[in-house]
Amino acid sequence: MDSTEKRIMRIVKAGGEGKVYFPSDFFECGSDKAVSKALQRLVNADVLMRMERGLYCYPEVDRYWGMGKLPASSDEVLDAYKKRDGFRTAPCPGAAQNALGLSDQVVMNPVYSTDGPSRKIHFYKGFRPIVLYHVSPKVFQYKSNIIMLAVIALEDIGQRDLWQFDMEGLRDTFSRVPYSEIRDDLRNTPKWIRNLILELYGRQDRTS
Numbered sequence: 001m002d003s004t005e006k007r008i009m010r011i012v013k014a015g016g017e018g019k020v021y022f023p024s025d026f027f028e029c030g031s032d033k034a035v036s037k038a039l040q041r042l043v044n045a046d047v048l049m050r051m052e053r054g055l056y057c058y059p060e061v062d063r064y065w066g067m068g069k070l071p072a073s074s075d076e077v078l079d080a081y082k083k084r085d086g087f088r089t090a091p092c093p094g095a096a097q098n099a100l101g102l103s104d105q106v107v108m109n110p111v112y113s114t115d116g117p118s119r120k121i122h123f124y125k126g127f128r129p130i131v132l133y134h135v136s137p138k139v140f141q142y143k144s145n146i147i148m149l150a151v152i153a154l155e156d157i158g159q160r161d162l163w164q165f166d167m168e169g170l171r172d173t174f175s176r177v178p179y180s181e182i183r184d185d186l187r188n189t190p191k192w193i194r195n196l197i198l199e200l201y202g203r204q205d206r207t208s
Contacts, residue, residue, distance in 0.1 A: 004030035004038040012048070012058040020057045020072045020080035051077070051124045074110040074130055077123040081130075087116030088140050092133060093156030096149040101169025102157075113152055115140055138188070146177050147185040151193060159192045174200045 007029035012021065026035045039056060042048040049059045051071055059069035082089065089112040090096075096113075097103040110130045115137040121130040135152065142148040157165060179201050186194050 002038065004034045005042060008035070008038055008042065009047070015058065017058055017060040018070075018072050018076055020051070020055065020076045022054060022056075022080065022084060024084070052122060055080075055123060071124045071127070074123065074127065077121065078110070078112070078130055081121060085116060087114050087132075089114050089132070090135070090139060090148060090152060092131075093152055096153035097157070097165070099149055099173075100146075100153055101173045102153055102165045113139065141188065142185045144177075144182045144185045146174070147182050147189060147197075150197065151189055154193050154196070155190065162196075171200050179203070 004026075008026050011026065011029070012019065015021075023032070023035050023039060026039075029035055030038065039048065039050075043050045043056070046069070047058075049057050049069065049071055051057055055077070057072035057076070059071060061069055078089065081087075091099065092107060092111040092113050094103070094105060094111070095107040098106055109128050112130070112132055113135040114132040115135065116132065118134045119132050121132070123130065139148055139151055142151070154162070174197065182197070186197060189197070
């Protein structure tokens, strides 16, 4: 190995198996050209895995089932993009509705709400892409996770169509959360969502 490869390998070994990297993660290892060539050599040597153009991983080795080297998970890929591009993610509306007891449908695909742009991240052949849907950055300002989920879920449903969903499931979910934990966040929720949640606690909106 040349010096650039050795520097790259020190970084990926320190990170552990399954981690995802962009060429820019190795900017201290050499020039762009040297890093690019070193990465290609490491891929050819079956040390690193090239998942997509400009996306590499130090593969996890399945030592139990003998499946060999495995590509990084969608969670690892998403974390790498979030770190590089500076966006945040939260559950998608379907996942939020399920978590709140509004729906029994389980979201199996890697779909998320984000304060970044809507887009698809293709990261490995044969794997479903990560799908990001833009939502208002205000969603991420809530201190309470359940209020964040409620706003994502309910704004997607809309006030007019709320009658189609299981309110008892929502009531049961909020019954396990002390009102004091969500009180401050309620001031910043859309009014119709605030009123709905207050009804669940047997309270009224006194700000009107």
